[in-house]
Amino acid sequence: MNTFIFEAQSTSWFKTDLPTYHCRFDKSLYKDELFAQLGIYFPESLINAVAKRRAEFLAGRYCAAEALRQLNIHNFIIKTGANRNPLWPETVKGSISHCDNYAIAIASDKSDLIGVGIDIESQITEETFEKIQSQVLSVSEIELISNIDLKKTISFAVAFSLKESFFKASYPTIQKYFDFSAVTITDIDSVGNTVSFKVNETLHESFKKGMLLQGEFHLLPEEKVVTLVKI
Ligand SMILES: CC(C)(COP(=O)(O)OP(=O)(O)OC[C@H]1O[C@@H](n2cnc3c(N)ncnc32)[C@H](O)[C@@H]1OP(=O)(O)O)[C@@H](O)C(=O)NCCC(=O)NCCS
Structure with a gap:
């Protein structure tokens, strides 16, 4: 287990049954190889980004991949839209957040849901x-x-x-x-x-x-x- 990401687990902080996953991450242990090790795509938009930004993006996408896994969606690359919005699979609504050393993501494939934000x-x-x-x-x-x-x-x-x-x-x-x-x-x-x-x-x-x-x-x-x- 990699120590950049720690305390990674399904979230039980809310009443929702939608797949929600959070982790903490240690920015001081960030290195670019972690993207490949954790199976996360390194986007072009991060080429000029500082390590802190790369680290939070990676931790957020890691949580998002775990939330998608709970919907039986594997290896989906969540690209970024024109206004920084994550581009989820067509049938999925989801959201990502990171703050200091915390990251969290939620995803849902419920068709009656308009949207979800975290x-x-x-x-x-x-x-x-x-x-x-x-x-x-x-x-x-x-x-x-x-x-x-x-x-x-x-x-x-x-x-x-x-x-x-x-x-x-x-x-x-x-x-x-x-x-x-x-x-x-x-x-x-x-x-x-x-x-x-x-x-x-x-x-x-x-x-x-x-x-x-x-x-x-x-x-x-x-x-x-x-x-x-x-x-
Ligand atoms: C976009 C915004 C909500 C991000 O919030 P933040 O507290 O700065 O940062 P967070 O870590 O919580 O969230 C960042 C994540 O939000 C997601 N995000 C960014 N823009 C988004 C958008 N337009 N739509 C949906 N999700 C978005 C991304 O996944 C991003 O992480 P990533 O870039 O690593 O993929 C905020 O910067 C912003 O622009 N707010 C202004 C608009 C607003 O809130 N108006 C008030 C409405 S009442």
Whole structure:
């Protein structure tokens, strides 16, 4: 077993039964030969990338390959689309995230699923929080996260990550970037670990204004959070 990747396992952090796989990775042990050893395609886009970027891409694709394996899909090369979006097999919806030394991926072949998004974020400092909160959250969301039974910087990370997960889940359908104000977080349940949110503007036929959705979150060690949005 290679030690670049460690603590690799199926994820049981969420209520979903969709194949989800995470690992941790040690960037200091990264070398290019690991791509071949782990059976992951080294894309042209990484030729000019620094080792840190190569390492996180490899760890993310490794988790994605494991999630696909659970759907009985082997040796599929997940290429990258025009806006960095991973290109999954035609019958699959999936998502990848990496943050520091964590990577995670989810995949589904359920035909009734519009999309799935997953995201890991580190908690930010109080100082950064004060600076950036209004760029990511509305006045009502700032008030909401101040009243949740979680440290403010953690509930901010949950809200921010949830929006990133929603973006990843919906991007393959919407096919364009949209702003953080496109959805509003309406509740964070710190007991049930769910996040409720609302679509504020019609982004697509499948994502109409007023649509109510729910995601999940899980708190990781090292002050990180991970969120999942399944639509
Ligand atoms: C794309 C984005 C969501 C990535 O999130 P991040 O926290 O920077 O990084 P993560 O490690 O969690 O995710 C990176 C992975 O997301 C996936 N990803 C990147 N762009 C994507 C897209 N357009 N659609 C779906 N997935 C995408 C990729 O798999 C990428 O990893 P890889 O490049 O190694 O394959 C973020 O950088 C971004 O551009 N956000 C702006 C759009 C947004 O969130 N709007 C708010 C909506 S409410």
